[in-house]
Amino acid sequence: MTSSPLTLWEGFSGATVQSNGVLFEGLDRKLSPLPDSEDAPVHNPPLNLAMRFQMAGDFEINITATLSAANSTYFMFHGVIPMVQDEWYYALSTFKAQIVNGDWCYWSLYHPDNTEGGNAAASVGSNVIYTFKREGTELVFLTNGVEVTRQSDLGLFDDGVVYLSLDEANVGATFLVTEITTTGTVEETPVRRVPKTVGTLRDKAGKFRMGTAVSTYPMVFDEQYRTILGNEFNQITPENCMKFQFIQPARGVYDFYESDKLIDYAERNGMDVHGHTVAWNEATPQWLWDGWLDGTITATEVGEILDEHIEMLFGRYKGRMVSFDLINEPFQDWTDQLRDSVWFQALGRGYIERALRKAHEVDPDVLLFINEWGCEEAGDKQDFLFNLVVELQTAGVPIHGIGLQMHEDVNAEYQASWDADSTSVSKTHLTSAIARFHAIGIEVRVSELDINQHQIFATTPKAVAAWYATYLEACIEAGAHSFTMWGFTDRWSSLNEWYNYCGHGNGLIYDAQYRPKLSYQALSNKLDEMASSLTLL
Structure with missing residues (x-):
């Protein structure tokens, strides 16, 4: 023994x-x-x-x-x-x-x-x-x-x-x-430096940020996952380990084990870290919801908890993160109303300004982002986000960027009237969205891209691959801050719980056995095609 x-x-x-x-x-x-x-x-x-x-x-x-x-x-x-x-x-x-x-x-x-x-x-x-x-x-x-x-x-x-x-x-x-x-x-599971090879997405991207969300335990324990991650990407976003309830699972008790591992891995492998997330209606710890709803935590205390949490998180990693999704999905569905989070209930609309000012105070070098879905197309929701950013800018609040999540679908039931293999967002839509925010001095990143197939026709994999390449092309041409997918392998896709584990989660560029798909090759080819543009970055 x-x-x-x-x-x-x-x-x-x-x-x-x-x-x-x-x-x-x-x-x-x-x-x-x-x-x-x-x-x-x-x-x-x-x-x-x-x-x-x-x-x-x-x-x-x-x-x-x-x-x-x-x-x-x-x-x-x-x-x-x-x-x-x-x-x-x-x-x-x-x-x-x-x-x-x-x-x-x-x-x-x-x-x-x-x-x-x-x-x-x-x-x-x-x-x-x-x-x-x-x-x-x-x-x-x-x-x-x-x-x-x-x-x-x-x-x-x-x-x-x-x-x-x-x-x-x-x-x-x-x-x-x-x-x-x-x-x-x-x-034992020390965080390792991954040997780099030529011809990878990371190698071809140069200074352009090719990113992925990261699940920490596979990063630590799964050699295939860890090797592909460090070889193919130069920016990582923590999928879960920096969310509020993971960092502070009990009031005043902080757990930085997983996020420490992620930061350490990134530094050993020369990768930028884009943090994710603090003020969100989801991933809010049960102790905070319970205390607020039963009156044992007051509105004043909610504000103090938010301040302290940001001080602890941003203070611990000061100088070690490039950017951060401080505010996540603030809007309620397709309206201009803010989500009914504990932050909004206790602090009103001002929670956004409060969080941004506090984070900037603790680490003024981190670019602070608002991350939202449904804003890559021109329309009401994009207008709502744009107006919020202008409102913050006018008040002198430090806001540096927005994230366009872009969880896209092809062949879904609600798209039955569309052409097969089409997604909801065109290159024109995406390029226009980036340009609109750039015009007011705001960085834009594709933050959570996956393209899920649902019904699979013979042409679907090729169509999905083409959409990946199209979105990457738009980001490079329009000067996006980064291009990040919400994971890279179906083995750890965040969609798996909602559907049958073995029959879904097919929206990423590697399959569940870590084999690159057509989508991976399409991204690689697009980087080759745009090599001259990338050298100018």
């Missing part, structure tokens, strides 16, 4: 590395749906992956822990890195055991095609050794050597990898892990 270095948990919120082990404390971390949603908060999502075990055949992992008197402790063993988004996570291949008060165990086995669960008595007292192992075609969970459950393997760990995450459900309750041993190999 090999002992695992407990120091790998250093830097996680709710985990304190001590001389005698790692103390885990319940922070009531939740991924919170919007207040009007019928969905329950996702409680204690697996946001503290620290250990990756390399396994072959049968394996065993032992966790020695001391429990507090009344707690509910989670142990999660993942065969695939969970997908985590704004308000949900999807445990693709996971065995989860929840030990309640040291005497009862609830277990669940998650598989893309099958979910099973059950419970059993597990009288362990305050000191316990949890054992999780595979024996042949079965998974076995034991407490202090007593078998709790034995289930069919279902191929959860056929890739020979186990990721471990631990958590405490009850706020303030703790448990101490003093040792973790395994029959496998514990793989």
Whole structure:
């Protein structure tokens, strides 16, 4: 058996590395749906992956822990890195055991095609050794050597990898892990510099910013993901790890583990960081919504929380980010009304100015953006955003740029009356939008591009590839600040939760097996075609 270095948990919120082990404390971390949603908060999502075990055949992992008197402790063993988004996570291949008060165990086995669960008595007292192992075609969970459950393997760990995450459900309750041993190999995950090769998108783009959103755990644990990311792109946007509820999962408790990894990776690989996001109606922590709605957090306190959060985030990374989506999706659908966020409810329209002034005060070198959907076409919504920017400029508020999200679709049902393989936004639309904002001194970036296929006709992949190339051409010709896609591989597409995991998420330039699509080649060809323009940047 090999002992695992407990120091790998250093830097996680709710985990304190001590001389005698790692103390885990319940922070009531939740991924919170919007207040009007019928969905329950996702409680204690697996946001503290620290250990990756390399396994072959049968394996065993032992966790020695001391429990507090009344707690509910989670142990999660993942065969695939969970997908985590704004308000949900999807445990693709996971065995989860929840030990309640040291005497009862609830277990669940998650598989893309099958979910099973059950419970059993597990009288362990305050000191316990949890054992999780595979024996042949079965998974076995034991407490202090007593078998709790034995289930069919279902191929959860056929890739020979186990990721471990631990958590405490009850706020303030703790448990101490003093040792973790395994029959496998514990793989530490330092952030690495990726060797660069010629002929990549990054190589051809030169000084033009070719960007992608980044999912942090694949960046850390998945070598293919990490290598393509560093080789092909020169700018990255954190997909989730800088959002409010990820940075401050409990009031006054900050978790910079993932964002530190991302910043470190970017610096080691010579990449710009475009941060994302603070003031948004989504990804607002449950503790803030609850406190505001039940009156325990006042409007004055909401403003102070916003100020402090910006001071902590921008102060930590001062001089290490180029730009930031400080305000995200401020408008309610297609109207000029602001979204009914906790920020708007408590602070009114002035929350936007307050956030921008505070961020500029903390780090005056970061370009501050408002990021919004539906503004790449001429129309009311673009007018609303334009008018907001002019209003801020007139008041002397530091606003430097806007992001056009551009989540585009081809062959969707609502486009039934359009020509097959068409998208909603033409090159003319995009070029005009960039020019309009440039005319008032505002930078414009394509910030979240994906082009999703829905119904797939024989010509669809070629059409999607052509649209990618067209949008890139418009950005280069019009002098856009950057061209960023919302991820680069379907394996980690943010659309997967809304549709069937294996049948959708097909809007990016690499497929789920990291094979470049026609869309990748179209972008590469377009960069070749525009090489002379790129050398002038």
